Amino acid sequence: MSGMTPDISDFANKGNSIGHEELTFGKWLGNIWTAFSTCFKGLMITGKYIVAVKPVTIEYPEVREELPSNSRSRLFNDVDNCISCLQCAASCPVDCIYITATRRDKEAPKLKTDDGTPIKLDLKQYTIDTALCCYCGLCTTVCPTECLTHTVDYEFSQYTVSEMKYDYLDEDIRAWKHRVVK
Numbered sequence: 001m002s003g004m005t006p007d008i009s010d011f012a013n014k015g016n017s018i019g020h021e022e023l024t025f026g027k028w029l030g031n032i033w034t035a036f037s038t039c040f041k042g043l044m045i046t047g048k049y050i051v052a053v054k055p056v057t058i059e060y061p062e063v064r065e066e067l068p069s070n071s072r073s074r075l076f077n078d079v080d081n082c083i084s085c086l087q088c089a090a091s092c093p094v095d096c097i098y099i100t101a102t103r104r105d106k107e108a109p110k111l112k113t114d115d116g117t118p119i120k121l122d123l124k125q126y127t128i129d130t131a132l133c134c135y136c137g138l139c140t141t142v143c144p145t146e147c148l149t150h151t152v153d154y155e156f157s158q159y160t161v162s163e164m165k166y167d168y169l170d171e172d173i174r175a176w177k178h179r180v181v182k
């Protein structure tokens with residue numbers, strides 16, 4: 001059994017000799033040189049970023065950047081040009097578009113969208129729950145009159161989830177029209 005027991009005295013002696021490596025004057029100077037040179041290298045990298053590299057961050061919210069015009073951010077429906085075709089709601093993968101429309105009275109004046117498409121239904125409700133929206137853009141792609149578009153708005157956080165549900169017939173939301181990038 002004693003043959004199977006490892007003799008740790010050798011190992012301990014070796015470890016001991018490594019742990020207490022003799023420090024000569026030359027090694028001492030070498031350590032000092034290594035300490036200074038590695039600090040200097042680190043400071044050179046810091047200095048390069050201070051002097052030569054342009055910052056990639058901005059001082060938000062004092063500074064704001066415009067998103068590219070093809071960004072898929074907050075949705076806007078110009079309801080005056082919506083024909084209530086439901087294609088946007090049908091294409092939405094998360095079913096977050098709610099539309100209610102009724103047939104227009106036959107006697108009512110004829111209405112057309114800006115691109116000349118007849119409006120045969122009266123839009124009664126157009127709501128998007130943007131808390132559910134994943135900004136995939138499918139609804140805007142299928143819209144035949146292109147009234148449903150993404151804006152470049154990215155600051156629309158709310159305190160409650162219910163406030164993320166937008167009623168696009170609301171006058172305040174209609175005023176977002178100027179935010180649409182053509």
Ligand code: SF4
Pocket residue numbers: 088091092093094095096097128132133134135136137138139140
């Ligand atoms: S962007 Fe996508 S998830 Fe959002 S409302 Fe449109 S289809 Fe639905």
Ligand code: SF4
Pocket residue numbers: 077081082083084085086087088089099139142143144145146147148
């Ligand atoms: S696809 Fe366009 S026109 Fe049709 S209901 Fe949706 S927003 Fe209106």
